[in-house]
Amino acid sequence: MLILPETYLARMQTLLGDEYDDFIQSLQRERHYGLRVNNLKITTEVFENQSPFHIEKVQFTSNGFYYKKEDVPAKHPYYYAGLYYIQEPSAMTPAELFPIEEGDKVLDLCAAPGGKSTELGAKLKGTGLLVSNDISASRAKALLKNIELFGIGNSLVTSESPERLATYFSDYFDKILVDAPCSGEGMFRKDPNIIKSWQPDSNEAYNSIQKQILPYAAAMLKPGGYMLYSTCTFAPEENEQVIYHFLDEHDDFELVTLPDRDNFSRGQTHWAGGEAFDMEKAIRLWPHKIRGEGHFIALLHKKGHHQEMYKPYASKTKEKVYEDYTAFEKAYLTCPFDRRRLEVIKDKLYYMPDDIPSLKGLRILRSGLYIGELRKNRFEPSQALASWLKPDMFKQITCLSSSSEDVIRYLKGETIRTDGDKGWHLVTVDGFSLGFGKKTNHMLKNKFQAGWRWM
CATH class of the missing domain: 3.40.50.150 (Vaccinia Virus protein VP39)
Structure with a gap:
């Protein structure tokens, strides 16, 4: 039972009048649990049909669902694939x-x-x-x-x-x-x-x-x-x-x-x-x-109107600087990035948004899509890139099932066995991107970001 401050209760009674008792009774009932579907990755209808949870539509949203407390959607591979955000309705x-x-x-x-x-x-x-x-x-x-x-x-x-x-x-x-x-x-x-x-x-x-x-x-x-x-x-x-x-x-x-x-x-x-x-x-x-x-x-x-002045982004980085990335792109990506928007900042490669002002002096945690890091004689793709990619945008895929032990092992940062050619693989769960791995022999070295791993 919620114990609420007397001064708060008195003010709410003044505000609500005849509705006050209904309001107080509602606060003593079980709270509602919700998740909102990420329509960048999956439609609301498809999620509703294949959801592993006990869900019911939130009537005042287009892509929100109630779930039962025992479902624990934060402990499902779909959460790590970014298919939904856990959010109060x-x-x-x-x-x-x-x-x-x-x-x-x-x-x-x-x-x-x-x-x-x-x-x-x-x-x-x-x-x-x-x-x-x-x-x-x-x-x-x-x-x-x-x-x-x-x-x-x-x-x-x-x-x-x-x-x-x-x-x-x-x-x-x-x-x-x-x-x-x-x-x-x-x-x-x-x-x-x-x-x-x-x-x-x-x-x-x-x-x-x-x-x-x-x-x-x-x-x-x-x-x-x-x-x-x-x-x-x-x-x-x-x-x-x-x-x-x-x-x-x-x-x-x-x-x-x-x-x-x-x-x-x-x-x-x-x-x-x-x-x-x-x-x-x-x-x-x-x-x-x-x-x-x-x-x-x-x-x-x-009120009023604004005259739009569009300024496409113009990269200051020469392509030679990220030639190791270019080799990665040719080997693995089916959709290359626009060169005028590729920018290297402190050995990290970004795909910058168009039409942005000068940001010098701002505290910026991320500028555009973080594609990966340029290391000595090689390129290391980022977790952000893996989350952004659709599976058909990458040439080598390791497909895992949400019900398999391997997907949990991968999310915990462990090495797993896989088929296919050596090199970089995009790891998916039920057809949705999770992260990267790098195959040597029959083993996939885990590249799932440490701070995102299953705990």
């Missing part, structure tokens, strides 16, 4: 409702650990650009892993403050997601430890942080672009009041009506502290109305 909603289009330049400003970024990247379908940022360097490392596991190559992963990022990307992005730091009241049932850190003044403290972040995000959005603001808290101080304050100071922005879905509630204008803006265009998710936790979501449009 209500947290799937912001990226679900954001109207991302192919070719967009998208920023996820507060992105770690990557639940929403991975869906934004999947929606881009390998086009445009995804910049995933988190100010915390340690959290950004987890973000990077999830971006690479999902096979998102058209990306930059950064660890910067919104203020510094804004100096590089003025009027640059088509879409910006601000999943703002918040008091986390909507996740009390999912993670009771959050209750311990909640204080009566938490809402005002986060209100100040959120108000500081949004103007920097606004400066990075093109005229005509869209910004989606979300939190996982119930407090109006962190939701309607933040949006009201922002709109009051930015008359070049307007609220956009978000669609109704299964048992969604609307934002509340009378909670905003003023009547100038219609907060019912925003939505709220409540745990007593949906099978999930809690979220607030508001979509903002920046």
Whole structure:
């Protein structure tokens, strides 16, 4: 049973009125477990048909499923193949409702650990650009892993403050997601430890942080672009009041009506502290109305139009520098990379996104797709490349079954036996890429990245 602070309960009773008892009862029930399918690698329909878990569709998302606690999807080879992201169902909603289009330049400003970024990247379908940022360097490392596991190559992963990022990307992005730091009241049932850190003044403290972040995000959005603001808290101080304050100071922005879905509630204008803006265009998710936790979501449009100025990437690296990679590419890849976008940075080879500004001075964890490392007289392909590749893009494949002992041995970093020619092999599970191995005699030397291995 959740033990909640008395001051929190009193405030929720005032907010919810007749719905308060239903809300409290919902928090005492078992939480809901969810996963979201990676449509870069598998369609929702195919996953539903071949899923090894007890799954049920999340009705307010296009690719989300509930699973049973005993399924433990993080301990299945499909997780290591990046076929899904384990995510609380209500947290799937912001990226679900954001109207991302192919070719967009998208920023996820507060992105770690990557639940929403991975869906934004999947929606881009390998086009445009995804910049995933988190100010915390340690959290950004987890973000990077999830971006690479999902096979998102058209990306930059950064660890910067919104203020510094804004100096590089003025009027640059088509879409910006601000999943703002918040008091986390909507996740009390999912993670009771959050209750311990909640204080009566938490809402005002986060209100100040959120108000500081949004103007920097606004400066990075093109005229005509869209910004989606979300939190996982119930407090109006962190939701309607933040949006009201922002709109009051930015008359070049307007609220956009978000669609109704299964048992969604609307934002509340009378909670905003003023009547100038219609907060019912925003939505709220409540745990007593949906099978999930809690979220607030508001979509903002920046008025005006932007003249697009496209600048293709022009590599500064001469092809001779990566000639060992060229030999690897000819031997193994069926789809060669565009030479103008291949860049060597400190002996590492990247496939850079098109149309990016100068990034000198930014804290960057990953620039584009990390293809591999140039070592003395040889090239070593990366785990990120393996996750990005489709099996038909590589000439030598070692196929493993998700039910075999060999796939677990491979994921643990062990050597396995395999047929085929010597050299590099892309290891797959049920036809989905896992990682690399290098065959000598009948044995495949394991190249699955150490930090990703089955524990």
